[in-house]
Amino acid sequence: MERSPLRIASLFFAALASFQAQAAVPPAVATIDRSTWPETLSSPALFDVASRAEILMFAHTLLQSEALDDAALADRLDLRTVNMPAIKDLRQQLWQRLWQNYNQAQQSCGQDASFCFAVDSLDDLRTQANNFAVAPDSFYANWGAPARVFDLIYLDELLRKAALSPQISSEVLKVSADEINGSDFNDRVFLLTFDSGPSIAVGSTEWVADFLRTQSINATFFVLGQNFAGRREQGEPGSLEALYKGQCVGIQGWQYRSHADWNDWEGSITRTTTVVENELPDNYVPLFRPPYGTRRADAGVFLGTQQMKVALWDIDSQDSNSQLTAEQSAQRVLTLMLLWRHGVIAFHDTQAKVQTALPWLLTQTAQAGIGWQECRQFQ
Incomplete structure (x- = not known):
């Protein structure tokens, strides 16, 4: 039986909607009950x-x-x-x-x-x-x-x-030899890093930074220029200096968006670098963490002119993923620490989950003989 153009079109769009619905289902994320x-x-x-x-x-x-x-x-x-x-x-x-x-x-x-x-x-x-x-x-x-x-x-x-890859770059493969990911750390040595901050309002980032100081641990915070500038404008003079006291501060760009296909990606990096380095000259480190891990294949050329390196990670907490609870995120990190034995751990200081995951992780590893990398040595 011959089908009408309207019937064919309806079937096509139904199939397309079905495909999109299937594609919208996120892949499973690994976690384990420790x-x-x-x-x-x-x-x-x-x-x-x-x-x-x-x-x-x-x-x-x-x-x-x-x-x-x-x-x-x-x-x-x-x-x-x-x-x-x-x-x-x-x-x-x-x-x-x-x-x-x-x-x-x-x-x-x-x-x-x-x-x-x-x-x-x-x-x-x-x-x-x-x-x-x-x-x-x-x-x-x-x-x-x-x-x-x-x-x-x-x-x-x-x-x-x-x-x-290479159409979509990520943290699992380097784009250039100049990129760093902690693979050269000593055995049992890990670096804590935190992305996407600071929190827009006083709260989550403060909790993370204060907790780290009570543990005598420092970390690298990769900040968004928009958030950082907003906190500077609403805060008292020196408030950001107090917030990041004893910590290292790198950048993620002005907004959390892929710098692989953003026409203003260079401006995003330079604007953020300027505002952070001017405000926190003692904390700033010349490191760029690409949002989502995506970056241009030729990004290293521009970053070289800025005396800056791409800073990746190899232990992803997935704490921003709605599929995982705070406990599952922490247990994922510990499992990957056992597997990889050294490297860079990525959390998000804007996520409330970190307030549960981080103390649990430090408690579980307190007697395990691991060490925490000095953030200034990750450059």
């Missing part, structure tokens, strides 16, 4: 036990993903096409870091042999990852299945970002 892990991180050796377990489980998941062809991987990531060279590059980087991290974590095997295997090379790690499983009668049995789910979702987060 209570499934049966031990507290009450010593450096127990931190290493948990770290070895996380590394082996993630390596197992990563290895399995390599069996997928291009079409199967695109289907798994819900993408039409994938950039396989970028995915290959990311996988190589992940394997190298997993091997380095496991090698660090196995140094304490003499104190606790849990998850210790004969691993003397990357090839050995791949072999152990291939055979890795948590037995149903294991002391760690309750952790095994949730950890596998976490790693499947988290790996897809990483692979999806690589698959979309």
